Amino acid sequence: MRVVNFSVPVWFPPRARERARRDEVQLTEQESAVFLCLATGASNAELAGELQLSVSTVKFHVHNIRAKLGGISRLQACLLAALARESARPKPVSGGGAAAVPR
Template sequence: MSGTPSKPTRVGLADKNPLIQAALRQLLNADERFELVHVSSDCQEFLLRVAETPIDVGVIGWIIGPCDGRIILDHVEPGTRIVVYTGDENKSVPSQVMAHGGAAFVSKMEQPEVLLDTIAAVAAGRMIFPYIDVRTINDNPLTTLTRRELEVLSDLASGRTNKQIARDLGVSLNTVKFHVRNLFQKLGVNSRGQAIALYLRS
Protein backbone atom coordinates (compact mmCIF):
# COMPACT_ATOMS: atom_id res chain seq x y z
CA MET A 1 0.00 0.00 0.00
CA SER A 2 1.52 3.31 -1.09
CA GLY A 3 2.01 5.87 1.64
CA THR A 4 2.52 3.20 4.30
CA PRO A 5 5.55 4.18 6.44
CA SER A 6 8.51 1.81 6.64
CA LYS A 7 7.97 1.57 10.36
CA PRO A 8 4.53 1.34 11.97
CA THR A 9 3.25 4.29 13.96
CA ARG A 10 3.71 3.71 17.68
CA VAL A 11 0.37 4.26 19.43
CA GLY A 12 -0.66 4.53 23.08
CA LEU A 13 -4.26 4.36 24.31
CA ALA A 14 -5.98 5.87 27.34
CA ASP A 15 -9.65 5.17 28.03
CA LYS A 16 -11.50 4.43 31.25
CA ASN A 17 -13.86 1.94 29.57
CA PRO A 18 -12.45 -1.63 29.35
CA LEU A 19 -14.76 -2.41 26.41
CA ILE A 20 -13.43 0.55 24.43
CA GLN A 21 -9.88 -0.49 25.32
CA ALA A 22 -10.51 -4.02 24.03
CA ALA A 23 -12.15 -2.81 20.82
CA LEU A 24 -9.36 -0.35 20.03
CA ARG A 25 -6.71 -2.90 20.90
CA GLN A 26 -8.25 -5.30 18.37
CA LEU A 27 -8.57 -2.61 15.69
CA LEU A 28 -4.99 -1.39 16.02
CA ASN A 29 -3.44 -4.83 16.23
CA ALA A 30 -5.22 -5.78 13.00
CA ASP A 31 -3.83 -2.79 11.08
CA GLU A 32 -0.21 -3.08 9.94
CA ARG A 33 0.16 0.70 9.92
CA PHE A 34 0.24 0.73 13.72
CA GLU A 35 2.09 -0.78 16.66
CA LEU A 36 0.12 -0.63 19.92
CA VAL A 37 2.69 0.14 22.61
CA HIS A 38 0.59 0.48 25.77
CA VAL A 39 -2.96 0.86 27.10
CA SER A 40 -3.87 2.97 30.14
CA SER A 41 -7.04 3.41 32.19
CA ASP A 42 -6.42 6.92 33.54
CA CYS A 43 -4.53 10.09 32.68
CA GLN A 44 -1.76 9.72 35.25
CA GLU A 45 -0.93 6.19 34.12
CA PHE A 46 -0.90 7.34 30.49
CA LEU A 47 1.47 10.25 31.15
CA LEU A 48 3.82 8.00 33.11
CA ARG A 49 3.87 5.34 30.40
CA VAL A 50 4.50 7.88 27.63
CA ALA A 51 7.39 9.34 29.64
CA GLU A 52 8.89 5.85 30.07
CA THR A 53 8.10 4.49 26.59
CA PRO A 54 7.70 7.19 23.93
CA ILE A 55 4.99 6.90 21.28
CA ASP A 56 4.16 8.76 18.08
CA VAL A 57 0.41 9.17 18.62
CA GLY A 58 -1.76 8.92 21.71
CA VAL A 59 -5.47 8.12 21.45
CA ILE A 60 -7.27 9.28 24.57
CA GLY A 61 -10.77 9.67 25.93
CA TRP A 62 -11.83 13.12 27.09
CA ILE A 63 -12.84 12.13 30.62
CA ILE A 64 -10.32 9.67 32.04
CA GLY A 65 -10.23 10.14 35.80
CA PRO A 66 -8.91 11.55 37.95
CA CYS A 67 -8.63 14.30 35.33
CA ASP A 68 -9.73 15.14 31.82
CA GLY A 69 -8.01 15.27 28.47
CA ARG A 70 -6.77 18.82 29.01
CA ILE A 71 -4.32 17.59 31.64
CA ILE A 72 -2.83 15.07 29.22
CA LEU A 73 -2.64 17.64 26.43
CA ASP A 74 -0.90 20.13 28.71
CA HIS A 75 1.61 17.67 30.21
CA VAL A 76 2.31 14.99 27.60
CA GLU A 77 5.88 14.52 26.41
CA PRO A 78 6.83 16.98 23.62
CA GLY A 79 6.54 15.44 20.18
CA THR A 80 3.66 13.15 21.13
CA ARG A 81 0.62 13.93 18.98
CA ILE A 82 -2.75 13.38 20.63
CA VAL A 83 -6.06 12.27 19.10
CA VAL A 84 -9.07 12.72 21.39
CA TYR A 85 -11.63 9.96 20.79
CA THR A 86 -14.77 10.54 22.80
CA GLY A 87 -18.51 10.20 23.01
CA ASP A 88 -18.80 13.50 24.88
CA GLU A 89 -21.47 15.52 23.06
CA ASN A 90 -20.36 18.90 24.46
CA LYS A 91 -19.84 21.01 21.35
CA SER A 92 -16.97 22.90 23.00
CA VAL A 93 -14.75 19.80 23.31
CA PRO A 94 -13.19 19.93 19.81
CA SER A 95 -12.19 23.57 20.26
CA GLN A 96 -10.79 22.77 23.72
CA VAL A 97 -8.73 19.96 22.20
CA MET A 98 -7.32 22.34 19.61
CA ALA A 99 -6.69 25.10 22.16
CA HIS A 100 -4.66 22.72 24.33
CA GLY A 101 -2.49 21.50 21.48
CA GLY A 102 -4.30 18.34 20.41
CA ALA A 103 -3.81 17.07 16.86
CA ALA A 104 -7.28 15.67 16.18
CA PHE A 105 -10.79 15.05 17.46
CA VAL A 106 -12.87 11.99 16.54
CA SER A 107 -16.37 11.24 17.79
CA LYS A 108 -17.15 7.70 18.93
CA MET A 109 -20.22 7.96 16.70
CA GLU A 110 -17.91 7.67 13.67
CA GLN A 111 -17.03 4.37 12.01
CA PRO A 112 -13.82 2.74 13.33
CA GLU A 113 -12.11 3.32 9.99
CA VAL A 114 -12.40 7.07 10.56
CA LEU A 115 -10.36 6.78 13.75
CA LEU A 116 -7.71 4.62 12.09
CA ASP A 117 -7.36 6.98 9.13
CA THR A 118 -7.19 9.95 11.52
CA ILE A 119 -4.35 8.33 13.49
CA ALA A 120 -2.46 7.75 10.24
CA ALA A 121 -3.06 11.34 9.12
CA VAL A 122 -1.92 12.73 12.47
CA ALA A 123 1.23 10.59 12.33
CA ALA A 124 1.93 12.19 8.95
CA GLY A 125 1.71 15.65 10.48
CA ARG A 126 -1.88 16.63 9.77
CA MET A 127 -4.47 18.08 12.15
CA ILE A 128 -8.06 16.77 11.91
CA PHE A 129 -10.92 18.80 13.38
CA PRO A 130 -14.05 18.14 11.29
CA TYR A 131 -16.48 19.64 13.81
CA ILE A 132 -14.84 23.02 14.38
CA ASP A 133 -16.00 26.30 12.92
CA VAL A 134 -12.58 27.87 12.50
CA ARG A 135 -14.11 31.33 12.85
CA THR A 136 -14.64 30.64 16.56
CA ILE A 137 -11.08 29.54 17.37
CA ASN A 138 -9.84 33.02 18.24
CA ASP A 139 -12.79 33.47 20.61
CA ASN A 140 -11.06 31.17 23.10
CA PRO A 141 -8.47 33.17 25.10
CA LEU A 142 -6.56 29.96 25.91
CA THR A 143 -5.32 29.91 22.31
CA THR A 144 -3.12 32.91 23.19
CA LEU A 145 -1.16 30.99 25.84
CA THR A 146 2.13 29.22 25.23
CA ARG A 147 2.45 25.51 25.98
CA ARG A 148 4.34 26.26 29.20
CA GLU A 149 1.70 28.80 30.28
CA LEU A 150 -0.98 26.16 29.70
CA GLU A 151 1.04 23.73 31.83
CA VAL A 152 1.21 26.26 34.65
CA LEU A 153 -2.51 27.04 34.35
CA SER A 154 -3.52 23.38 34.45
CA ASP A 155 -1.32 22.92 37.53
CA LEU A 156 -3.03 25.89 39.17
CA ALA A 157 -6.39 24.30 38.38
CA SER A 158 -5.16 21.11 40.07
CA GLY A 159 -4.55 23.05 43.30
CA ARG A 160 -0.75 23.15 43.17
CA THR A 161 1.17 26.04 44.73
CA ASN A 162 3.82 28.04 42.86
CA LYS A 163 6.55 26.11 44.71
CA GLN A 164 5.01 22.76 43.76
CA ILE A 165 4.67 23.85 40.14
CA ALA A 166 8.31 24.99 40.07
CA ARG A 167 9.41 21.61 41.40
CA ASP A 168 7.19 19.68 38.97
CA LEU A 169 8.40 21.63 35.94
CA GLY A 170 12.03 21.83 37.04
CA VAL A 171 12.15 25.63 36.91
CA SER A 172 12.72 28.40 39.44
CA LEU A 173 9.96 29.93 41.55
CA ASN A 174 10.54 33.28 39.82
CA THR A 175 10.00 31.62 36.44
CA VAL A 176 6.65 30.25 37.59
CA LYS A 177 5.65 33.70 38.88
CA PHE A 178 6.65 35.15 35.50
CA HIS A 179 4.42 32.66 33.66
CA VAL A 180 1.53 33.32 36.05
CA ARG A 181 1.78 37.09 35.47
CA ASN A 182 1.87 36.57 31.71
CA LEU A 183 -1.12 34.25 31.61
CA PHE A 184 -3.12 36.58 33.88
CA GLN A 185 -2.42 39.42 31.45
CA LYS A 186 -3.30 37.36 28.37
CA LEU A 187 -6.53 36.08 29.92
CA GLY A 188 -7.51 39.47 31.31
CA VAL A 189 -7.86 38.21 34.89
CA ASN A 190 -6.53 39.39 38.24
CA SER A 191 -6.56 36.26 40.40
CA ARG A 192 -5.93 32.54 40.39
CA GLY A 193 -9.61 31.91 40.95
CA GLN A 194 -10.58 33.87 37.85
CA ALA A 195 -7.90 32.15 35.76
CA ILE A 196 -8.96 28.69 36.92
CA ALA A 197 -12.64 29.45 36.30
CA LEU A 198 -11.83 30.55 32.75
CA TYR A 199 -9.68 27.46 32.19
CA LEU A 200 -12.43 25.10 33.35
CA ARG A 201 -15.06 26.92 31.31
CA SER A 202 -13.04 27.02 28.07
Protein backbone atom coordinates (compact mmCIF):
# COMPACT_ATOMS: atom_id res chain seq x y z
CA MET A 1 0.00 0.00 0.00
CA ARG A 2 1.02 3.54 -0.60
CA VAL A 3 0.80 6.15 2.15
CA VAL A 4 -0.48 9.55 1.13
CA ASN A 5 0.96 12.14 3.51
CA PHE A 6 -0.71 15.45 4.07
CA SER A 7 -2.05 17.49 6.94
CA VAL A 8 -5.79 17.89 7.29
CA PRO A 9 -6.51 21.60 7.74
CA VAL A 10 -8.06 22.77 11.01
CA TRP A 11 -11.15 24.00 9.16
CA PHE A 12 -12.08 20.46 8.08
CA PRO A 13 -14.77 18.58 10.02
CA PRO A 14 -13.57 17.04 13.29
CA ARG A 15 -14.07 13.43 12.15
CA ALA A 16 -11.65 13.82 9.24
CA ARG A 17 -9.03 15.59 11.38
CA GLU A 18 -9.30 12.99 14.17
CA ARG A 19 -8.99 10.09 11.74
CA ALA A 20 -5.93 11.60 10.06
CA ARG A 21 -4.26 12.20 13.44
CA ARG A 22 -4.87 8.65 14.69
CA ASP A 23 -3.13 6.97 11.80
CA GLU A 24 -1.83 7.93 8.42
CA VAL A 25 -4.24 7.49 5.56
CA GLN A 26 -3.20 4.49 3.49
CA LEU A 27 -4.47 4.27 -0.05
CA THR A 28 -3.84 1.61 -2.66
CA GLU A 29 -1.95 2.59 -5.82
CA GLN A 30 -5.18 3.04 -7.80
CA GLU A 31 -6.86 4.94 -4.94
CA SER A 32 -3.82 7.23 -4.83
CA ALA A 33 -4.06 7.89 -8.56
CA VAL A 34 -7.79 8.60 -8.32
CA PHE A 35 -7.27 10.76 -5.21
CA LEU A 36 -4.66 12.96 -6.87
CA CYS A 37 -6.81 13.31 -10.00
CA LEU A 38 -9.76 14.39 -7.85
CA ALA A 39 -7.94 17.70 -7.42
CA THR A 40 -9.01 18.67 -10.93
CA GLY A 41 -12.69 18.49 -10.01
CA ALA A 42 -13.34 16.10 -12.89
CA SER A 43 -16.43 13.91 -13.01
CA ASN A 44 -16.23 10.14 -12.54
CA ALA A 45 -16.51 9.67 -16.30
CA GLU A 46 -13.69 12.14 -16.95
CA LEU A 47 -11.51 10.48 -14.30
CA ALA A 48 -12.26 7.07 -15.83
CA GLY A 49 -11.15 8.28 -19.26
CA GLU A 50 -7.98 9.87 -17.92
CA LEU A 51 -6.98 6.88 -15.79
CA GLN A 52 -8.22 4.24 -18.27
CA LEU A 53 -10.59 2.69 -15.73
CA SER A 54 -14.30 1.99 -15.85
CA VAL A 55 -16.66 4.53 -14.31
CA SER A 56 -17.80 1.97 -11.74
CA THR A 57 -14.18 1.37 -10.69
CA VAL A 58 -13.65 5.11 -10.23
CA LYS A 59 -16.86 5.32 -8.17
CA PHE A 60 -15.63 2.41 -6.03
CA HIS A 61 -12.27 4.10 -5.40
CA VAL A 62 -13.84 7.49 -4.64
CA HIS A 63 -16.17 5.83 -2.14
CA ASN A 64 -13.22 4.08 -0.44
CA ILE A 65 -11.15 7.27 -0.38
CA ARG A 66 -13.97 9.24 1.24
CA ALA A 67 -14.50 6.50 3.83
CA LYS A 68 -10.79 6.30 4.69
CA LEU A 69 -10.74 10.08 5.17
CA GLY A 70 -13.50 9.94 7.76
CA GLY A 71 -16.61 10.01 5.59
CA ILE A 72 -15.98 13.44 4.09
CA SER A 73 -17.84 14.77 1.07
CA ARG A 74 -16.51 14.53 -2.48
CA LEU A 75 -15.87 18.26 -2.51
CA GLN A 76 -13.82 18.00 0.67
CA ALA A 77 -11.89 15.07 -0.84
CA CYS A 78 -11.20 17.23 -3.92
CA LEU A 79 -9.89 20.03 -1.71
CA LEU A 80 -7.65 17.64 0.23
CA ALA A 81 -6.38 16.18 -3.04
CA ALA A 82 -5.51 19.67 -4.27
CA LEU A 83 -3.63 20.33 -1.02
CA ALA A 84 -1.84 16.97 -1.26
CA ARG A 85 -0.86 17.68 -4.86
CA GLU A 86 0.44 21.11 -3.93
CA SER A 87 2.54 19.76 -1.07
CA ALA A 88 3.91 16.96 -3.28
CA ARG A 89 5.00 19.40 -5.97
CA PRO A 90 8.78 19.85 -5.98
CA LYS A 91 9.90 23.15 -4.53
CA PRO A 92 11.76 25.43 -6.94
CA VAL A 93 15.46 25.62 -6.29
CA SER A 94 16.30 29.13 -5.18
CA GLY A 95 19.68 30.35 -6.14
CA GLY A 96 20.81 33.59 -7.60
CA GLY A 97 22.60 34.08 -10.83
CA ALA A 98 21.88 33.61 -14.47
CA ALA A 99 22.09 29.82 -14.25
CA ALA A 100 18.81 29.73 -12.28
CA VAL A 101 16.86 31.33 -15.14
CA PRO A 102 15.74 28.90 -17.86
CA ARG A 103 16.35 30.07 -21.40
